[in-house]
Amino acid sequence: MAAEAPGYHDWLDTDAGPVVRPYTVTGGRVRPNSGAFDVVAFVVAVSPDAAAGRLDLQPEHRTILEIAQDPVSVAELASELDLALGVVRVLLSDLLADGLVSAHEPSATAELPDDDILKAVVNGLRAL
């Protein structure tokens, strides 16, 4: 929240927009170099100490690697980091290119889940 950040000035309200533009964290890159990263694609770090000795990684990269020790969806990551989806995709593409994460995209549109899965969803929803 811009309004709560240190160095808050009363002449900057939320209408002024974010003080730091979202793509600053990606060095201005707006498109991922690799990978598709659907909102429900899952990402998982390849090893527990993947970031060790990597001085070139940004804090956001490291945070992603920490969260992704267990498989996590792109949507969850973006929400957790409080970063825009597009920004997270660029950061993930860096990590993918460096072999620090693996990505698991959801199956294609035409491929509907089988009936057992749909039944499990219905039963799961009823039990909520």
Add this chain to the structure above:
Amino acid sequence: MDSGRSDRRIPLALKILIAGGFGVGKTTLVGAVSEIRPLQTEEVLSTASEDHDDVSGVETKSTTTVAMDFGRITITDDLQVYLFGTPGQDRFWFLWDELAFGALGAVVLADTRRLADCFPSVDYFEQRGTPFVVGVNCFDGAQRFSPDSVRNALDLDPDVPVVLCDARDRQSGKTVLIALVEHVASRRGEPVPAG
């Protein structure tokens, strides 16, 4: 489920879109059935000049921030349902394509006082062939309409379920989602038995 080379199993995540006009109760519905979280998308709007000018490295782009709601329902460790409240404004259609890709289906929320607001959503899912149900959010004080009158007003195919609901109510919200999943199953030709 194949976990591949990883020793950590990758869950299967099913996407369900919650669509409808502005203020119809999309956020309320997502919040009623799941833990709701904000999700920002900062989308890049490319300018038309890209085709004409060689401006590599200094591309003229503008971005727009769109906030969406998303919620997750954990069915089992390996099976999750993600709900995405689609942005209501027409200028964010481009976001829908990404969300609708691979989606299990959609709930179109309708408010009978402003039924026309959900026409664009109905059109969108009809054109894409995405299975959808219409949830008629019964606001306090709104005149109750029968599902059939709503179906006629929206000119829906006979097989599209129309469910009266209260988006604030968890049980009611669950009913709408179950109607959608059963509709998806029936389109595959094998109904999910009640159980």
